[in-house]
Amino acid sequence: MNMPEEKMRLPKAPTGIQGLDEITSGGLPKGRPTLVCGSAGCGKTLLAMEFLVRGARQYNEPGVFMAFEETENDLIQNVASLGFDLKDLIARKKMVIDFVYIERSEIEETGEYDLEGLFIRLGQAIDSIGAKRVVLDTIESLFSGLPNELILRAELRRLFRWLKEKGVTAIITGERSEGSLTRYGLEEYVSDCVIILDHRSSEQVSSRRLRVVKYRGSSHGTNEYPFLIDEDGISVLPVTSLGLQQIASTQRIPTGIERLDSMLGGAGFFRGSSVLVSGTAGTGKSSLAAHFVAAACQRGEQTLYFSFEESPSQIMRNMHSIGIDLQKWEKKGLLQFQANRPTFTGLEMHLTMMHKAINAFKPKVVIVDPLNSFVMGGNATEVKAMLMRLVDFLKMKEITGLFTNLTAGGGALEQTDIAISSLIDTWLLLRDIEISGERNRGMYILKSRGMAHSNQIREFLITDHGIELRDVYIGSGGVLTGSARLAQEAQEQVAQTIHDQDVERRKLDLERKRKIMEAQITALRFEFEAQEFEAMNIIGQEHAREDHQTQERVDMAQIRKADAKPNRQKGNSK
Amino acid sequence: MKKESVDRKTDLNAPPLPKKDREDMGVGASETQFAQAKSDAFILRLYVAGQTPKSMMAFANLKKICEEHLKGQYFIEVVDLLENPTLARGDQILAIPTLVRKLPVPVRKIIGDLSNTERVLIGLDLLPRE
Numbered sequence: 001m002n003m004p005e006e007k008m009r010l011p012k013a014p015t016g017i018q019g020l021d022e023i024t025s026g027g028l029p030k031g032r033p034t035l036v037c038g039s040a041g042c043g044k045t046l047l048a049m050e051f052l053v054r055g056a057r058q059y060n061e062p063g064v065f066m067a068f069e070e071t072e073n074d075l076i077q078n079v080a081s082l083g084f085d086l087k088d089l090i091a092r093k094k095m096v097i098d099f100v101y102i103e104r105s106e107i108e109e110t111g112e113y114d115l116e117g118l119f120i121r122l123g124q125a126i127d128s129i130g131a132k133r134v135v136l137d138t139i140e141s142l143f144s145g146l147p148n149e150l151i152l153r154a155e156l157r158r159l160f161r162w163l164k165e166k167g168v169t170a171i172i173t174g175e176r177s178e179g180s181l182t183r184y185g186l187e188e189y190v191s192d193c194v195i196i197l198d199h200r201s202s203e204q205v206s207s208r209r210l211r212v213v214k215y216r217g218s219s220h221g222t223n224e225y226p227f228l229i230d231e232d233g234i235s236v237l238p239v240t241s242l243g244l245q246q247i248a249s250t251q252r253i254p255t256g257i258e259r260l261d262s263m264l265g266g267a268g269f270f271r272g273s274s275v276l277v278s279g280t281a282g283t284g285k286s287s288l289a290a291h292f293v294a295a296a297c298q299r300g301e302q303t304l305y306f307s308f309e310e311s312p313s314q315i316m317r318n319m320h321s322i323g324i325d326l327q328k329w330e331k332k333g334l335l336q337f338q339a340n341r342p343t344f345t346g347l348e349m350h351l352t353m354m355h356k357a358i359n360a361f362k363p364k365v366v367i368v369d370p371l372n373s374f375v376m377g378g379n380a381t382e383v384k385a386m387l388m389r390l391v392d393f394l395k396m397k398e399i400t401g402l403f404t405n406l407t408a409g410g411g412a413l414e415q416t417d418i419a420i421s422s423l424i425d426t427w428l429l430l431r432d433i434e435i436s437g438e439r440n441r442g443m444y445i446l447k448s449r450g451m452a453h454s455n456q457i458r459e460f461l462i463t464d465h466g467i468e469l470r471d472v473y474i475g476s477g478g479v480l481t482g483s484a485r486l487a488q489e490a491q492e493q494v495a496q497t498i499h500d501q502d503v504e505r506r507k508l509d510l511e512r513k514r515k516i517m518e519a520q521i522t523a524l525r526f527e528f529e530a531q532e533f534e535a536m537n538i539i540g541q542e543h544a545r546e547d548h549q550t551q552e553r554v555d556m557a558q559i560r561k562a563d564a565k566p567n568r569q570k571g572n573s574k
Numbered sequence: 575m576k577k578e579s580v581d582r583k584t585d586l587n588a589p590p591l592p593k594k595d596r597e598d599m600g601v602g603a604s605e606t607q608f609a610q611a612k613s614d615a616f617i618l619r620l621y622v623a624g625q626t627p628k629s630m631m632a633f634a635n636l637k638k639i640c641e642e643h644l645k646g647q648y649f650i651e652v653v654d655l656l657e658n659p660t661l662a663r664g665d666q667i668l669a670i671p672t673l674v675r676k677l678p679v680p681v682r683k684i685i686g687d688l689s690n691t692e693r694v695l696i697g698l699d700l701l702p703r704e
Contacts (some may be wrong), residue, residue, distance in 0.1 A: 009698070098663060100668065101666045102666070106671050106680075106681070106682065106683055107684070108682070108683065108685070108694070108696060108697030109684075109685055109686050110684055110685075110687070110688050110689060110690040110693040111631075111632075111687035111695050112628055112686055112688035113671060113685045113686040114628070114669065116623040116655070116669070116670035117655060117662050117667035117669055117670045117672060120623055120655040120656070120659045120670075121662040121663055121667070124660060142668070146685075147667075275575075384664055386687070410592075552672055
């Protein structure tokens with residue numbers, strides 16, 4: 001939660017209880033009393049006790065527990081199961097437990113009195129260890145133990161004032177009643193901070209919730225927060241984050257299926273995004289998830305797998321059959337399974353347990369398989385709210401979440417029964433394609449925020465080496481799958497052969513033409529040569545004739561003695 | 575409730591009662607000695623917190639009732655919790671003043687200034703409960 005910094009901050013005493021300090025932005029009001037109320041068995045005493053134990057252990061603030069209902073030994077035993085060693089804390093003077101026994105039948109009342117004895121006891125206990133924290137559990141017992149309510153009310157008012165003067169941070173517990181917060185109206189006296197605990201069950205599943213009703217002088221989360229009590233004490237989930245301040249990563253992580261990566265802009269999912277894989281039964285949702293898991297583990301990233309329908313060993317066996325070895329990663333400690341039946345506990349508890357597991361294991365990738373097993377009866381809105389918190393939480397931690405969702409047959413595919421699609425960044429839809437008496441698997445990307453992605457419906461096979469996306473064949477009736485695709489592949493083969501033959505034929509034809517052409521060229525050349533020869537002959541004869549005429553003329557002139565000089569040296573004068 | 579008593583009570587660091595006053599309130603020999611001497615003894619312990627009017631009145635009322643009904647067989651110890659705050663825990667004291675009947679068993683507690691004699695006698699089992 002991002003609260004604006006208050007200038008005059010109310011000093012706070014951190015409770016150390018997981019989540020509670022976040023809701024109250026820092027803890028309970030320091031030096032003031034806080035009222036914790038709730039019905040029987042809702043965890044008031046435990047919350048108060050944890051406040052003291054954590055105060056003593058983590059913040060070096062010793063505490064006094066004044067018990068009106070349980071004896072010291074009972075308390076020590078009850079919280080030992082949560083790992084709180086009270087005896088040790090008492091021995092180290094970090095805690096005092098004072099059991100106040102009050103039994104009306106043993107008390108006779110005559111005249112005026114006050115509760116100075118209680119003050120002295122409490123004061124003595126506080127001073128003996130320098131306590132900074134005090135718990136009064138449940139001071140309302142006084143109302144049944146002491147007859148004069150008028151005196152009691154006056155003394156309680158004085159007690160709370162006195163606690164404030166002492167500067168101790170106090171928790172006062174009170175039993176919840178119809179119509180008012182506490183049976184005897186304690187809220188009248190403790191008005192700085194009021195926390196309500198609640199334990200209710202619906203659909204046979206119980207859940208615990210906590211709500212800060214009032215916190216004077218401080219901002220606080222006002223919602224009901226689920227909390228859980230387990231071997232580590234209380235953990236509250238401030239799960240509904242108030243803002244959308246998550247940092248969006250630009251890093252991409254492969255899906256584990258190469259061709260799917262190509263469909264997703266060539267690089268896979270964004271880190272920290274939420275991915276939904278939905279589809280009808282048997283479309284391979286878990287197999288797809290397993291691919292992603294194996295890829296993440298291959299990269300050395302911790303992966304947490306929440307399974308709500310199959311046991312870990314069943315998942316590992318099944319995935320092994322398609323060539324994905326998850327066991328290896330589990331042994332290496334990179335993969336952790338958390339398998340629970342959805343009916344095991346309430347939604348909040350599931351969420352809380354998931355939070356705890358995520359906080360403890362610190363995974364980079366989280367799988368939830370499947371989401372919709374939580375939907376029982378009419379709790380869809382609650383499931384949606386829970387998933388929203390989960391998605392928010394994962395995003396805040398930059399964990400990539402992959403959720404599978406079983407779509408009921410007959411319903412619209414592009415719809416989840418919990419309507420969480422708006423929370424999802426990348427949505428892969430797996431579907432059956434039933435054509436010509438076959439059932440084949442198809443996959444497409446319904447949406448993928450922030451990346452260019454393929455719009456094709458791809459057929460995929462689940463083989464003994466995992467999911468395999470096939471080439472796309474689009475026939476007249478849409479995408480071809482299964483045997484139709486095989487037929488198409490065969491057809492293409494034939495067409496290719498015919499085409500090849502055609503090419504060959506054309507080549508031969510060309511060759512033949514070329515040869516004809518060459519023959520023609522040769523013939524023409526011969527013809528030309530013949531003509532040339534003839535022409536040369538004629539030219540030669542012409543020359544010879546010319547020479548002869550010239551000679552004749554010279555000879556004639558000589559004979560006639562026409563000229564002294566002959567034109568040519570040739571010839572003899574006679 | 576009187577205002578001055580409120581002031582006194584909130585101030586736990588007020589000086590304890592002077593020794594003399596405690597003796598005036600009838601604290602003498604040890605209670606065990608007394609119990610051994612008398613088998614039917616009433617061992618009474620009056621818890622107070624400082625010398626408040628209510629405490630003084632409670633002691634006066636107690637003294638009067640004992641003199642009338644238990645003459646010679648009672649022993650009163652006054653415990654000032656301002657002096658011995660740890661003692662409050664042992665007898666489970668909340669209200670002040672509280673009269674605890676240690677003996678005879680069972681332990682009985684009477685809270686208040688003991689102004690109602692009849693109720694005190696009932697509390698001490700000296701009068702049957704109606």
